[in-house]
Amino acid sequence: MIPQSALELQDIQGNIVKAYGRYGFPRARYVFYRVDDARKGRKFVENVAPLVTTSVPWSGAGVDIPDVAVNIAFTYEGLWHLDVPEETLHGFPDEFSMGMKARRDILGDIGPNHYTRWDPIWTDKAHPFRQHVHILIGINGKEEDQLEAMYQRICCILGESDGVELLTGHRGPGGAEDLAYQPAIAADSDKEHFGYSDGISSPYFEGCGESPRYILGGGKPTGQDPTKPEGWAPLAAGEFILGQPDESGAYSEAPGPPLFARNGTYMVYRKLHQNVGTFNALLAEEGRKYSGGPEEFAAKLSGRWRNGAPLPLYPTGAEADKFASELVAAEAKARSASATKQDKDEFERLRLKLTAYDYTDDNDGAKCPFGAHTRRMNPRSALEFGVKGAFDSPGALSNRRRILRRGLPYGHVSDPTRDDGDHGVVMMILNADLSRQFEFVQQQWTNYGNDFRLGNDQDPLLGNHGINVNGRGTGRMLIEGDGKTRVPYFCGGMPTLVETRGGDYFFIPSMTCLRMIAMGVVDPT
Amino acid sequence: MPNQSNNAYALTTLCPILPGVPDDLPPEISHMNGQTHSACIRYLLQDVFRVSVNSPMAKVPNTYLSRFYILQDVPYQGHPAILEHLKSEYLVFSSNFHGDLEPYLEGMWANVKPEIQALLPHCWGSENVRDSASFIAYIRKCQIETTFFFVGSTDEPLDVQLKSLYLKQEFSKFVFENQGKSKEEIQRAFAEFERRTQPVNTDAPTWVAGAYSLDTVVKGAGE
Numbered sequence: 001m002i003p004q005s006a007l008e009l010q011d012i013q014g015n016i017v018k019a020y021g022r023y024g025f026p027r028a029r030y031v032f033y034r035v036d037d038a039r040k041g042r043k044f045v046e047n048v049a050p051l052v053t054t055s056v057p058w059s060g061a062g063v064d065i066p067d068v069a070v071n072i073a074f075t076y077e078g079l080w081h082l083d084v085p086e087e088t089l090h091g092f093p094d095e096f097s098m099g100m101k102a103r104r105d106i107l108g109d110i111g112p113n114h115y116t117r118w119d120p121i122w123t124d125k126a127h128p129f130r131q132h133v134h135i136l137i138g139i140n141g142k143e144e145d146q147l148e149a150m151y152q153r154i155c156c157i158l159g160e161s162d163g164v165e166l167l168t169g170h171r172g173p174g175g176a177e178d179l180a181y182q183p184a185i186a187a188d189s190d191k192e193h194f195g196y197s198d199g200i201s202s203p204y205f206e207g208c209g210e211s212p213r214y215i216l217g218g219g220k221p222t223g224q225d226p227t228k229p230e231g232w233a234p235l236a237a238g239e240f241i242l243g244q245p246d247e248s249g250a251y252s253e254a255p256g257p258p259l260f261a262r263n264g265t266y267m268v269y270r271k272l273h274q275n276v277g278t279f280n281a282l283l284a285e286e287g288r289k290y291s292g293g294p295e296e297f298a299a300k301l302s303g304r305w306r307n308g309a310p311l312p313l314y315p316t317g318a319e320a321d322k323f324a325s326e327l328v329a330a331e332a333k334a335r336s337a338s339a340t341k342q343d344k345d346e347f348e349r350l351r352l353k354l355t356a357y358d359y360t361d362d363n364d365g366a367k368c369p370f371g372a373h374t375r376r377m378n379p380r381s382a383l384e385f386g387v388k389g390a391f392d393s394p395g396a397l398s399n400r401r402r403i404l405r406r407g408l409p410y411g412h413v414s415d416p417t418r419d420d421g422d423h424g425v426v427m428m429i430l431n432a433d434l435s436r437q438f439e440f441v442q443q444q445w446t447n448y449g450n451d452f453r454l455g456n457d458q459d460p461l462l463g464n465h466g467i468n469v470n471g472r473g474t475g476r477m478l479i480e481g482d483g484k485t486r487v488p489y490f491c492g493g494m495p496t497l498v499e500t501r502g503g504d505y506f507f508i509p510s511m512t513c514l515r516m517i518a519m520g521v522v523d524p525t
Numbered sequence: 526m527p528n529q530s531n532n533a534y535a536l537t538t539l540c541p542i543l544p545g546v547p548d549d550l551p552p553e554i555s556h557m558n559g560q561t562h563s564a565c566i567r568y569l570l571q572d573v574f575r576v577s578v579n580s581p582m583a584k585v586p587n588t589y590l591s592r593f594y595i596l597q598d599v600p601y602q603g604h605p606a607i608l609e610h611l612k613s614e615y616l617v618f619s620s621n622f623h624g625d626l627e628p629y630l631e632g633m634w635a636n637v638k639p640e641i642q643a644l645l646p647h648c649w650g651s652e653n654v655r656d657s658a659s660f661i662a663y664i665r666k667c668q669i670e671t672t673f674f675f676v677g678s679t680d681e682p683l684d685v686q687l688k689s690l691y692l693k694q695e696f697s698k699f700v701f702e703n704q705g706k707s708k709e710e711i712q713r714a715f716a717e718f719e720r721r722t723q724p725v726n727t728d729a730p731t732w733v734a735g736a737y738s739l740d741t742v743v744k745g746a747g748e
Contacts, residue, residue, distance in 0.1 A: 493701075
């Protein structure tokens with residue numbers, strides 16, 4: 001039985017509510033197209049539409065998890081080239097119509113992140129500044145042959161529409177510059193290339209149809225016990241889905257007619273290269289000086305130990321390691337054929353430790369630094385700075401800055417001492433308001449520190465730290481002391497660890513809107 | 526006194542701008558020939574004086590913050606409000622600084638005289654401005670009461686504040702460079718730090734007025 005939901009999940013594309021990785025889909029291909037003939041482009045969209053995966057839950061009887069999931073999204077230029085009416089297009093917010101290149105100053109896409117260094121696919125040689133990627137199709141799946149089968153199926157559909165071009169130009173291993181799609185794979189379970197477990201927590205919103213246990217740490221803080229469900233409430237669906245009321249009780253800015261935007265959302269696609277050699281050198285160098293050693297230093301950068309254990313609950317490496325091994329053992333037990341109810345409950349109890357916490361007992365940053373990546377990206381109630389009742393609600397300054405992360409690592413690290421090579425993360429960020437959510441987080445919380453009382457310090461892992469006249473990184477991070485035995489540690493001269501290699505802003509339409517685009521019946525009048 | 530808050534002074538000056546077009550123009554703005562006095566002032570402020578990212582006002586001692594702009598007219602709020610106009614356009618000069626008005630304006634005449642002499646010929650009644658005393662008299666005539674203002678600064682003279690900023694930056698560098706060393710090493714390094722930075726000498730070394738940063742930092746290459 002499909003659980004009751006306030007949302008029309010059959011009308012909402014599946015990647016909005018589902019982090020496919022959680023359903024055992026470790027692989028993906030991202031394929032991009034340019035439309036030169038609107039009629040043929042719409043025909044292509046019409047033929048792809050029936051393959052698109054919706055948000056209908058995969059749990060429960062009668063619902064099978066498919067082999068692959070397919071989703072489709074469009075840039076502003078793409079919608080224009082598919083003959084979506086001008087009046088509808090003018091209803092899009094400026095940041096979406098401008099596209100990611102034009103927002104580079106806000107996003108910190110300068111220096112090593114500048115679009116002149118991106119994968120060739122993002123550059124139309126005649127007009128390097130313009131968006132010429134129009135359509136994104138994402139294929140997620142379990143096995144490579146299943147991905148290949150779906151990819152070939154879509155290629156066959158494309159074969160019938162010669163006014164649409166599959167864009168090549170993704171960089172790949174061995175100096176490849178012209179891959180036909182961007183492959184992505186979480187090869188080593190859930191680790192990204194710096195060795196951190198990733199994708200642990202995700203916003204939980206009203207009617208999303210996901211398991212209610214994800215509300216712990218995924219919802220918005222209520223001020224009650226963060227280890228209990230009453231410590232959290234679901235975020236308003238309108239933070240992530242257009243045509244639904246958001247946290248302020250309003251609809252996000254979206255084009256008309258209302259049916260066009262309803263159940264759709266915006267997606268940021270960002271290919272982020274990871275400077276693995278620089279990261280490892282930083283850990284080694286700082287790990288020698290920092291009293292906790294390299295592994296603890298890595299945890300302080302992130303806010304989680306590389307095994308996923310959150311610093312506020314597990315401030316020492318010994319505690320984190322013990323937790324991680326208990327979790328692995330409990331999971332094996334709970335998933336075995338002979339698992340008892342107690343086994344399952346124990347696994348559940350431990351798994352919740354990964355997300356069901358806040359920073360109430362860490363108001364001096366002694367366990368998790370204020371500048372740590374995860375504390376910046378999802379501050380929970382930490383922006384109260386220990387003043388209970390500082391605002392109307394404990395998450396007043398963060399509830400409207402939440403983003404859904406959908407994405408996977410790409411490439412393989414063959415030499416952990418080098419930065420070059422083809423490895424990083426394909427980040428996909430979904431939200432109802434690009435400016436208020438993604439761009440704010442990127443500008444204020446990633447590339448600035450004032451909200452965390454850290455001046456202009458940046459996110460140690462994601463910040464574009466810049467270089468001084470000698471070519472040395474200028475990033476800084478303060479690892480707070482504990483006021484007793486451990487003194488503060490000041491990490492300076494930090495290099496940029498992650499660089500943008502491409503991307504753009506996309507609109508993910510509802511199934512209804514997708515059909516309207518295909519039929520050419522969008523009517524804003 | 527509404528123009529002052531402790532040692533901070535907030536000056537607000539409205540200099541009426543001459544109507545029409547100037548007869549002859551100095552060479553640096555000769556291409557503005559045929560343009561209004563107001564347009565010439567704007568061009569001077571927006572381009573000629575902007576020789577670098579820093580304002581010429583950085584040269585005037587004790588300036589916390591200063592601003593020049595042109596007040597063209599009062600905005601019309603729409604029917605049924607009455608449509609009103611100012612008698613002329615005004616060059617608004619406002620400055621927050623440390624100390625009293627007269628010594629500040631003397632410092633201004635001494636340090637940015639060429640800029641003053643370029644601007645004022647476009648304003649009413651400025652033909653008698655020839656020296657520091659007549660400049661002060663002119664500004665006093667154009668001054669209006671500031672009433673409310675916000676002092677975004679401590680109450681110290683500017684050189685003390687700039688030295689403090691300098692020391693804060695240098696000390697932060699000192700911490701990054703010396704953390705983890707032995708007591709003796711830190712003490713030695715700190716003695717050297719004191720010798721180099723001369724904490725009580727406000728003349729030098731110090732932060733340059735108007736500078737955004739102590740270091741020359743290249744924030745990324747690219748565009």
